[in-house]
Amino acid sequence: MAQAWRCSGLRWSADGGPALVWDGGRRSALTWGKRVAFGVAPAAEGGVRRCAGARGHVCPSAAVVPGRSTGARCEECARLDRAHSVAADTLAGDPRPYRVYLAWFGPGMTKAGITAVERGPARLLEQGAVCFSWLGTGPLMAARRTEELLRAALGVPDRIPYVRKRAVRALLPRGEEERAAELARLHAQAVALDGWPESLEREPFRPVDHVRVFGLGSLPPAVGEVSELVAGGAVSGELVAAAGPDLHLATAAGVVVLDTRLLTGWPLLPVQGRELSVPVRKYGAVEDAVVQEGLF
Known part of the structure; x- marks a missing residue:
């Protein structure tokens, strides 16, 4: 049996683009047109998905986790990971400065969020934000209070499901100004609100567009998305776009989206063919996804 590799996820850098990261570093x-091809080890040869651990630590029980889980963690490791995240509000003493942002993923899909200043735009690339603008900079708790103010006053969520983001990527407005129009309106409303913490410095509207970075300019509509990997299954296709954790792969069946979070925890092997032998959720329409039974 060939050496198996374990993927720890897709990482973005503002200047280097996307890259798959493997255990060991x-x-x-990933570049457009590159063939992405791998197989999952058969069950008889160790093809089992195991917990990815938390915060750089190996799962003590090497627990088996479901194929459809994007977190790839057992309950205990998921609890540990969550307890040390900014989203859990357990890091109130974090001295680092934070930024509040508005991110746009498609018509009617804008969210508010925060990220550490030192991370730059990495958080927005990881989420697959088509365009975004900073709103303000300040201490963590001031940024958190502002995020909550925006959600309540503007009706913008702090999360948007990936299935909605994927559905509109091939249908985005062509012009940058048109893509930024909704952000501009919400940014103006946001900075005019009363109740901003005094320690948070407001920032002007400067939209950043990621369509070229993600390769979405001439993206064909996807016919479906991989719903899970399975022991003995394989994925192969040419990379035509990438956004957030998603790879858009051109296969014999059309463009299929692979959420790279589904790779974590599996032993993966190189393959030579052009096979797509994992369950795929077929899109019945742009707005909706219909579960397909069996292989695509």
């Missing part, structure tokens, strides 16, 4: 840079 090795990176596989």
Whole structure:
């Protein structure tokens, strides 16, 4: 049996683009047109998905986790990971400065969020934000209070499901100004609100567009998305776009979206063919996804 590799996820850098990261730190840079191909080890040869651990620590029980889980963690490791995240509000003493942002993923899909200043735009790339603008900078708790103010006053959520983001990527407005129009309106409303913490410095509207970074300019509509990996299954296709954790792969059946979070925890092997032998959720329409039974 060939050496199996374990993927720890897709990482973005503002200047280097997307790359798959493997246990041990090795990176596989991803460029448009590159063939992405791998197989999952058969069950008889160790093809089992195991917990990815938390915060750089190996799962003590090497627990088996479901194929459809995007977190790839057992309950205990998921609890540990959550307890040390900014989203859990357990890091109130974090001295680092934070930024509040508005991110746009498509018509009617804008969210508010926060990220550490030192991370730059990495958080927005990881989420697949088509365009975004900073709103303000300040201490963590001031940024958190502002995020909550925006959600209540503007009706913008702090999360948007990936299935909704994927559904509109091939149908985005062509012009940058048109893509930024909804952000501009919400940004103006946001900075005019009363109740901003005094320690948070407001920032002007400067939209950043990621369509070229993600390769979405001429993206064909996807016919479906991989719903899970399975022991003995394989994925192969040419990379035509990437956004957030998603790879858009051109296969014999059309463009299929692979959420790279589904790779974590599986032992993966190189393959030579052009096979797509994992369950795929077929899109019945742009707005909706219909579960397909069996293989695509």
